[in-house]
Amino acid sequence: MLSTASEQPPRTSPEPPSPPPATPRRTGPLYAAEAAVSLAAAGLMVLLARGVDVNPLDRIGQISGLAALQLRHALIAVVLLALVVITARVRWAAHAPLARRIAAAAAAGLFSGLVAGAVVIALRGTSWGLNAAYGDAGTLTRWAHEVIRTGTFVGDYPPAFPHVLAWYSQLTDTPPEYGLRIIQIVGTALFGPIAYLSWRLLLSPMWALALGVVPAIVLIDPYKPYTNLMLVVLVPVLLTLLRRLRRAGDTPWRTIVAHGIAFGAVIGAVFLIYSGWFVWSAPGVLVATLVLFPWRTGRRKGLAFIAITATVFVAVSYSHLSEMLRASGSVKDRFFYWDTWTEPAYIAMWRGDLPGNTGPWPPPGELGGVGLFTILALIGLAAAIAVARTRTVVITLTAVFGGAWLLRFHFGSQMYAADAVQLYPRSTAELLYCLLLLTGFAGYYGLRRLHGIARVRTALASPSLGLGVLTALFLLIASAGSSTGDRYMPRTDNSLGILALNSHMIELLDGTCAAYTATLNQGCFAPDDPRLGEVLAELRKQGPKPGELPHIPGER
Known part of the structure; x- marks a missing residue:
């Protein structure tokens, strides 16, 4: 059930050989079926969420809505487990x-469908996307208007998302301000299926769920769903690319060319959607490439593979790549949000730039200020190196982690002199993701080492083990989806919930209020109306807990 099989490397590869496959290799039709099922599961959760009738500006309504989503998820999970x-x-x-x-x-689809369904409930009754016309939401919609008007916009930001928003707006005759809501929900729903399908390039279905989706649940971000999703896509694509590079000496020339074109196009597309992760990943990928390059067995093919991949990447991404390089010395990021005030070695949790009431931050640690979670992740790092230090996955992930770690402190050390953040805290997401993956792969390769023992092999193939793991993963997904979704429910404090509350409190483009705003008896406001802050302060006093909205008996 928990097969550790993946593609076998050629005998001439310096990577240790894998055990014989315990499950059939995937085929195109089956992979397409997995994609269809995952997308359908995510879409079903979104559709079911639309039928949940609650007031999102009432805390009891929010809890009831999340419970209704959990009930729907549980019923679907029971059907799937019964099938197994x-x-x-x-x-x-x-x-x-x-x-x-x-x-x-x-x-995988149900997880992101749960979170997307929570966003549907959080934005019930309003046409705005998360954060209405404020912050990044306002910037993206302004860029979309510019694309509609001129066909282009500022060149130093990845162009894909503003163009998609503009295209959707024109296709549906919807203002970009309202189109953002749909794209945020759809983008969130796609997170799980895309993460799962990306890791299926390397892993069997159960391992793709356990190692591909579970570590990624900490990264899902409905506000800008495309940013962290591109990190989740980029990592398995780079791992697959470097595995192909390592085996280039035993690969036919036709395959070298085909793979180079495919990888260049995919990485170029990821770059156009969100390029920030390329900065943090570049040093580690360079080191991993030098280590894994087939210097003795396929130098010419390896060079050709790199050249073809790089050429196609530049061709696909040139418009943004050239502008980003041109602006690299002049663009200053001076958004000193809460995490830039945090000691720089803490990477155990990524909460975004609107944390809410976190208490002491970083949380008090048990060992010299270091928490148990971080210690366990570092044990996972040590175990991965111990059991699989010659594997492509471990070499690449440790190199990427090390490069991002050094860059983090490089940019952080320049903050004071340059008076600029340069996105340095954003490296937390990539560093945390690498540690979680290495911990998972420590178990993956550890089980491989035990695969030759008959009792272990029999236990791993046991249907009962697989059923137990699936049941636990469904419960983990349900809990993580509910917790993440709850963070985006309307709140009055400086947390992610303020994004949804703004979407209800800001008047619509025609000057009217959202459907449920009247239940608060405060009206709605223009984006620049200073009275909004006073209203939020008053609502904070009425809440049952800090930041939460009160219950309004009898209101629907």
């Missing part, structure tokens, strides 16, 4: 691999 149980029986055993594929793919 039925196919575990002897007479249906031939269908068991397909059932596991369907369950794993659906679980």
Whole structure:
């Protein structure tokens, strides 16, 4: 059930050989079926969320809405688990691999569908996207208007999302301010399926769910869903690319050319959607490339593979790449948000730039200020190096972590002199993600080492083990989805919930108020109306807990 099989490297590869596959190799139709199931599961959760009738400006309404989503998720999970149980029986055993594929793919979609469904509830009754016309939301909609008017916009920001927003606005005859809401929900729903399918390049279905989706749940961000999603896509793509590079000496020339074109195009597309992760990843990827390059077995093919990939990447991303390089010495980021005031070695949690009431930050640690979670992640790092230090995955992830770690302190050390942040705290997301992945791969490769023991191999193939793992993952996904979704419910404090509250409190483009605003008896406001701050302060006093909105008995 928990097969550790993946593609076998050629015998001439310096990477240690893998054990014989315990499950059939994936095929195009089955992969397409997984994609369809995962997307359908995410879409179903969004559609079901639209039928949840609650007032999102009432804390009890928010809790009821989250509970309704959990009920729907649980019923779907029970059906999927029943399918796995039925196919575990002897007479249906031939269908068991397909059932596991369907369950794993659906679980990935259900996670992001849960979060997207929570955003649907949080924005119920308003046409604005998260944060209305403020902050990044306002900037993105202004750029979309500029694209509609002129066909282009500022060149030093990745162009894909503003162009998609402009395209959707024109296609549906919807103002970009309102189109942003739909794209935020759809982008959030796509997070799980895209993460799962990206990791299926390297892993079997169950491992793609456990190692590809679970570590990524800390990164989902409905406000700008494309940013962290590109990190989740970039990592497995780079790992697959470097694995292909390592085996280039035993790869036919036709395949070298085809793979170079494909990887260059995919990485170029990721760069156009969000390029920030390329800065943090570049040093580590360079080091990993030098280490994994087939210097003895395929130098010419390796150079050709790199050249083709780089050429296609530059061709796809040139418009943004050239502008970003041109602006690299002049653009200053002076947004000193709360995390820039935090000691720079803390990377155990990424909360975005609107944390809310976090208490002491970083949280008090048990060992010299270092918390148990960080200690466990570092044990995972040590274990990954111990059991699989020659594997492409471990070499690359440790190199990327080390490069991002050094860059983090390089930019952080210049903050005072340059009076600029340069996104230095954003490296937290990539560093944390690398540590979580290395911890997961420590278990993955540790089990591989034990695969030759008959009892271990039998235990890993046990349908009961697979069923237990799936059940636990469904519960983990449900809990993480509910917790993440709750953070985006309307709140009055300086947390992510203020993004949704702004969407209700700011008057719509026609000057009217959102559907549920009247239940607060405060009216709605123009974006620049100073009275909004006073109203939020008053609402904070009425809440049952800091930041929470009160319950309004009898209101619907």
